[in-house]
Structures are given as structure tokens and as C-alpha cells.
Amino acid sequence: MAGNVTSLFRGTAAHSPSMAALTREGDGAGPVDFCIPCNPYFPTPAMFDELAGRLREIITYYPSSADTITAELCSLLQLPPQCVAMGNGSTELITWIDHLLVRESLAIPVPTFGRWTDQPLETGKRVDMFPLQESTGFALDLAQYAQFIRSRGTRVAVICNPNNPDGGFIPRQSLIQFMDAMADLDLIVIDESFLEFADAESEPSVVEDAVMRPNVIVLRSLGKNFGLHGIRFGYLVANPALAGKVRSMLPKWNLNSFAETVVFMLKEHGAEYMESLHMVRRDRLDMARQLSALPGLTVYPSQGNFFFVRLPVGAEGTVVRDRLLTEHRILVRECGNKIGSSSRFLRLVVRPQVDVRRLVSGLEQVLYGTRRGAAVPELGTGTSYSSGTAAVDRLVSATNGAGMQGLAAQAAAWSGPAAVQPAQTPAQMPSQIPSQMPSLPAPQPAAVANFPTPQPAAMSSYPPAQPAGVSNFPTPQPTAWPAAAQAPGAMPAPAPAPARAPAPAPPGAMPGMAQAPAAGLGAAGGLTAAQVRGRTQPEPQPQPQQPSGWPAVGAMLYGQAG
Numbered sequence: 001m002a003g004n005v006t007s008l009f010r011g012t013a014a015h016s017p018s019m020a021a022l023t024r025e026g027d028g029a030g031p032v033d034f035c036i037p038c039n040p041y042f043p044t045p046a047m048f049d050e051l052a053g054r055l056r057e058i059i060t061y062y063p064s065s066a067d068t069i070t071a072e073l074c075s076l077l078q079l080p081p082q083c084v085a086m087g088n089g090s091t092e093l094i095t096w097i098d099h100l101l102v103r104e105s106l107a108i109p110v111p112t113f114g115r116w117t118d119q120p121l122e123t124g125k126r127v128d129m130f131p132l133q134e135s136t137g138f139a140l141d142l143a144q145y146a147q148f149i150r151s152r153g154t155r156v157a158v159i160c161n162p163n164n165p166d167g168g169f170i171p172r173q174s175l176i177q178f179m180d181a182m183a184d185l186d187l188i189v190i191d192e193s194f195l196e197f198a199d200a201e202s203e204p205s206v207v208e209d210a211v212m213r214p215n216v217i218v219l220r221s222l223g224k225n226f227g228l229h230g231i232r233f234g235y236l237v238a239n240p241a242l243a244g245k246v247r248s249m250l251p252k253w254n255l256n257s258f259a260e261t262v263v264f265m266l267k268e269h270g271a272e273y274m275e276s277l278h279m280v281r282r283d284r285l286d287m288a289r290q291l292s293a294l295p296g297l298t299v300y301p302s303q304g305n306f307f308f309v310r311l312p313v314g315a316e317g318t319v320v321r322d323r324l325l326t327e328h329r330i331l332v333r334e335c336g337n338k339i340g341s342s343s344r345f346l347r348l349v350v351r352p353q354v355d356v357r358r359l360v361s362g363l364e365q366v367l368y369g370t371r372r373g374a375a376v377p378e379l380g381t382g383t384s385y386s387s388g389t390a391a392v393d394r395l396v397s398a399t400n401g402a403g404m405q406g407l408a409a410q411a412a413a414w415s416g417p418a419a420v421q422p423a424q425t426p427a428q429m430p431s432q433i434p435s436q437m438p439s440l441p442a443p444q445p446a447a448v449a450n451f452p453t454p455q456p457a458a459m460s461s462y463p464p465a466q467p468a469g470v471s472n473f474p475t476p477q478p479t480a481w482p483a484a485a486q487a488p489g490a491m492p493a494p495a496p497a498p499a500r501a502p503a504p505a506p507p508g509a510m511p512g513m514a515q516a517p518a519a520g521l522g523a524a525g526g527l528t529a530a531q532v533r534g535r536t537q538p539e540p541q542p543q544p545q546q547p548s549g550w551p552a553v554g555a556m557l558y559g560q561a562g
Contacts, residue, residue, distance in 0.1 A: 031331040034349045034359055037164070037194065037306045039227035041276035043262075047269060054261065063257040066250060072263050073235065082240040083211045085247040088254045090193055090221050090234035091115050096246050097217065097236075098123055101187050107154040109140050110340030113164045113191065117339055128152045131340050137300050138166040138308065142178045149182065157182055160191040162198055165335055165347040167302025169200050176209055179216055186215065193221035193234070197350075198303040199281050207237045217242060224305075226262065226273070233259040280305050284350045290360050291348070294367070305350045308335075312367060317343035320366055328362035 043051070051058070063069070066086055074081045087093035098106075098119045105126040108116045120127050130148045132138040140163065149157055159178070162169045179188055190206055198204055210216040217238040223229040233255060236246065266273070288307065292299045296312025311317060317334040324330040336343030348359070 031325060031329040032351070032355050032358060033331050034351060034355075035331045035333045035347075036229060037224055037304065037347075037349045038229055039197075039225055039276055039280060039305065040351055041279050042225075042227045042273055044269065044272050047265060047272075050265070051258075051261065058257045058261055061257065063253060063255060063260045065252055066247075066255050069255050069260045069263055070235070076263075076267055079207070079237060080211075080240075083237055083243050084235055085238075085243050085250065086233060086235045086255055087250065088256070088259075089223065089232035090191075090219055092232075092250075092254065093219060093234060093236050093246065094119055096249055097187075097189065098125070100245055100249065101217075101242070102156050103186060105152070105154045106156040106158060107145075107149050107152065108158045109145060109160075109163065111138075111165055111335065111338040112158075112160050112340070113193075114338065116158050116160070116191070126154075128154045129339060132163075132166070132168075134310075137168075138163070139168050140170060142170065142174055146178060146181055149185075155186040156189070157185055157187075158189045158191065160193070161204075162194045162302065162304040164194065164304065165306065165333070165338065165341070165345075166300050166308035167194075167304035167306060168300075169198055169204075169303035171201060172204050172206060172209075175206050179206070179209065179213060183213070183215065188213075188216045189219060190216065191219045193219060193224055194304040194306075195220075196225040196277055197280055197284075197305040200303055210237055211239055214239060214241075222259075222262075225277075226266075227276075228258075228262060231256070231258045231262060233263075280350055283352060283356070286353055287348075287350055287356045290356055294360065294363060297363075297367075307348045307350070309346050309348055311344050311346065315344070315367060317346060320346070320363075323366045324359075324362050327366070328358070330359055330362050332359075 067081075070084055070086045071081050073079075073086065074084050085093065087096070094115050102120055102123075102125055105128060106116075106120045107128040107130060109132050110117065110129045111132065117127055117129065128148070130145050132140060140159070145157075145159075159170065159175070161175065175190060179190075182188055190210070192205055192207075195205055205218070206216070207218050207220075210218045217236050219234065219236050221234045223231055223233060236243065238246075284302065284305065284307075288299055288302075291297060291307065291309060294312075298310035300308045300310075302308065311320060317336055321332055321334040324332055333347040333349075334343060335341040335345040335347055338345075351359075
């Protein structure tokens with residue numbers, strides 16, 4: 001395995017080799033998977049036994065038509081079948097959305113799920129990428145995103161909620177405000193593939209809002225939630241015209257017999273499914289605590305079943321990934337090939353506590369250990385850094401890049417004329433780390449244009465370089481939404497609400513759109529439970545279950561813990 005790791009990663013069109021390829025290279029034993037965001041608690045062992053017992057029947061015969069399988073899923077979710085289209089994985093639906101509904105341009109915040117950037121580029125569309133800022137914890141400011149869309153003249157907007165890879169979450173009411181303000185666009189897609197794992201709100205989904213709007217599609221995943229990526233099934237929800245347009249293009253047997261079997265099994269296993277989501281959320285808290293204790297590692301708050309982490313200064317993601325795999329049989333997602341990310345970032349999937357302890361132990365040995373050298377230079381024992389550079393690196397790592405008061409004095413005290421002092425442990429980190437990011441600059445006058453003029457359709461990705469001092473992206477603006485271009489017949493955007501001073505956010509509360517959210521915190525400050533979960537209200541109360549054992553429709557749609 002050790003000699004083939006590099007070729008395995010280079011030889012795949014995906015971000016990582018498949019588990020089947022890794023298993024073949026590992027003499028029949030696959031690694032512990034922290035790469036693929038899958039529910040580890042569902043299906044239950046009893047469900048797997050049932051599937052195994054029916055294997056011959058499942059793979060021998062044709063499945064029912066997609067209409068039959070979709071009707072069963074809609075009965076379970078209490079959704080009208082004419083508003084739903086099921087696909088062979090969410091990527092099949094993304095493909096058809098691009099072919100049928102994206103005419104010339106699509107906007108997407110980055111980093112995000114790669115098919116939302118790659119698919120339209122492959123068909124010659126212009127992709128306007130709105131970069132999420134590390135300084136604000138990769139949080140999406142919807143007002144700035146809307147202004148970016150207006151400046152580019154983009155016709156389709158996509159939002160992933162929670163976002164992949166950072167797990168950033170947007171409250172439902174904020175999304176509704178965005179959809180109303182962008183009502184004149186050709187299409188708005190809200191990708192809720194990981195929303196079942198969120199618990200920041202009791203009702204975070206916009207599924208019911210989408211069916212009442214002419215230009216909104218909500219995309220949902222089943223493989224991720226049910227722990228069955230290999231089956232390949234997902235669905236979209238929209239008004240009957242939009243859903244029907246996609247459904248009419250899908251093959252009659254685009255869903256396989258495994259998908260049919262699982263969909264028809266679900267009504268008997270609702271309680272187990274909701275319990276599996278509860279256990280993933282519990283493990284998310286525990287995993288955040290363990291990871292945030294590693295010196296120099298930054299963990300960003302997440303509402304998905306994964307964490308976006310920044311490696312300590314000096315660590316290279318591909319080296320960490322390869323050594324974790326070859327030395328510890330642990331597979332992680334290195335994010336250097338994600339647009340808007342770099343090789344300093346990993347995405348780590350939430351797994352049971354026993355697996356997390358193995359991951360943390362492996363990271364400790366790879367990042368700080370001495371066996372075969374550490375991935376992070378040992379600043380206290382001599383490195384290629386000068387003492388001044390090493391001191392600055394420690395400061396940047398300790399403060400998550402936010403800086404601190406008395407920077408020059410701190411650097412002088414840490415470097416000194418003698419040899420570089422050992423790197424500090426979490427307990428020794430400076431206590432005066434700011435709890436908030438520095439305030440963002442004040443909005444510029446309305447006469448100052450913060451965007452380049454819209455470019456021809458051939459333009460893609462980021463805007464061309466501008467002269468020094470000219471910003472290609474919007475400066476922070478009040479929460480008033482940009483006005484829609486008043487084309488003939490276009491639906492006007494709603495008038496903005498009267499401005500009012502925002503109420504102070506309680507500790508740990510989800511920041512409002514106009515407020516700069518706190519960035520991730522590393523070992524110096526740790527993560528509070530509220531920061532990890534993004535909670536805005538108390539834990540939702542359990543919902544009464546239907547006699548069949550499947551949760552009420554609200555719990556299913558909104559992923560309540562139950």
C-alpha cells in the first residue's frame with residue numbers, strides 16, 4: 001500500500017480512490033473512513049441482515065419503475081409526487097438541472113461540492129464563484145452574495161445548506177428572504193444534502209417553501225443520510241412544472257432494485273433512523289472537543305456530519321493524508337483540489353468515538369511525532385525557519401490569523417536573541433486572544449462601484465485581475481437586499497425592511513447575516529458546544545411517532561433528533 005498511495009490518488013478522477021480500490025490494495029482490509037460523509041449508524045445490523053437475505057432476489061430482477069418508487073417515498077414524506085423527482089444519486093439530478101435549467105451562468109459560493117462548479121463548466125456555462133473568507137470562518141453572507149449575483153448578471157444561484165466542506169449553516173428565514181429577493185432569477189437551488197444532520201433549528205428545511213415558488217429547487221440526499229452511498233439515490237422537490245421537467249428526462253429504470261428495497265423498508269425503521277441522527281450529532285460534539293485540543297489545528301463550526309479543519313502552520317495536506325493512510329490505515333479528505341480551498345485543509349467525517357480516538361492518535365504522531373519525522377516542523381529543536389519567522393508562525397497559529405494586541409512585543413518576547421523556545425502547549429497559549437474577529441470596514445458610499453462590470457458569457461471562475469486597490473468582491477453592506485433588474489415581466493424584489501439596529505447576539509448564538517461570524521478556533525480557545533452546533537434555540541422536544549414507527553413528516557423533513 002505504501003508505495004502505491006500516490007499513484008492511487010493520481011489515478012482517480014474523483015478526489016480520493018474508491019473504497020473498493022483501497023481494499024484491493026490493502027489485502028482485503030479497507031481503512032477507517034474519515035473521507036466519505038456517511039451515516040455510520042444506519043442501516044441497523046438487522047436491516048443489513050435483511051438486505052443480505054434478499055440479495056439474490058434484489059440483483060436478479062428488474063426494479064419497479066421510478067414512478068412507483070417515488071410514490072412510496074412521497075407517501076413516507078407526505079409530499080405530492082408531482083413535486084418530486086428521484087435520481088440515481090444527487091449528481092444525476094445536478095446533471096439534469098444543468099442541462100435543462102441553466103442557460104448561461106451559475107453562481108456558487110466556494111469552496112463547496114465540486115459538481116456544482118465542474119458540471120456547468122463542462123457544458124460551457126459561465127460559473128461565477130463567490131469566495132468564502134477564511135477570516136470569517138467560511139460563513140456565507142447572503143446579502144453580499146446577492147449583490148455579487150446582481151453585479152455579474154448571473155441567472156442561476158446555488159446555496160448548499162449546510163455547505164460542504166465547512167458545514168456552514170444558514171437559518172431558514174434568511175434563505176426565504178434570499179429567495180424572495182432573487183425571485184427574478186431563472187433558478188435558485190438549495191442543496192440540502194446534509195441537512196438531516198443539522199440541529200441548529202427545529203425546522204431548517206425550505207422544502208415546503210420551494211413548492212410554492214416558480215424558480216426554486218431543493219435537492220436532498222438519501223445515500224448520505226441513510227449510510228448507503230453505494231445505492232445511489234436522491235431526490236429534488238420543486239413546483240410541479242419544474243419537477244416534471246426534470247422527471248420527464250429521467251430513464252424509466254434510473255433507480256435500481258437496492259434503492260427500491262430500502263425505500264420500502266424505511267416505513268418500518270423510522271425510530272432507528274432518527275436515533276442514528278441523534279448519535280451522529282452527539283459524536284460531532286465529542287469529535288470537535290478532541291480535535292480542538294490538538295495544538296495549531298483549527299476546527300470550524302459545522303452543522304454537517306463532517307468538520308473542515310486547517311492544519312498547523314508548516315503542515316502539508318497531501319503528506320498528512322498519505323502518512324495517515326500508510327502508517328495508520330486512516331483515510332481523510334485532503335482539500336487541495338477544492339476550488340477556494342488549499343492543501344492546508346482537511347475534511348474529517350464524524351465517526352464513533354472509538355474511531356475518533358484512533359484519528360487523533362494518528363494525527364498526533366504524524367503532525368508532532370518523531371517517527372520518520374513530523375509533518376509540522378519542531379520549532380523548539382531547530383528548523384529551517386529563522387527565529388523571527390518561527391515566532392510569527394506561532395502567533396498566527398495561536399490566534400487563527402486574527403492577530404492580537406501588542407504583536408511586536410509578543411514576537412520579541414517569544415523570539416529573543418537566544419534560540420527559539422519550544423512551541424507552546426494548549427495550556428500555555430496566550431490568554432488575550434480576541435474572542436471576535438476585527439470589525440469589517442464600513443460600507444463605501446453608494447457611488448463607489450465595488451464590482452467589475454458584467455463580463456461576456458465566455459468568462460468563467462474568478463474575475464480578472466484589477467488594479468491595486470480595486471476590490472473584485474463586495475464590501476460588507478447593510479442587510480438591505482440589492483434590487484432586481486427590472487426586465488420586462490420580471491418579478492420585482494420585495495422592498496427592504498426599515499433599517500434598525502441589530503440586537504446583540506447572545507453568547508454562542510448564530511450570527512445574523514449582517515454580522516461577521518467568528519472564525520474557527522484552535523487549541524488556544526477550543527470550541528464551545530454552541531459554536532460547534534450553531535444552536536439558536538434549546539434542543540427540540542421529541543415528536544410523537546406514527547403507529548408505523550416512522551417519525552411524523554415534520555421530523556423527517558427537518559431532521560429533528562426525535
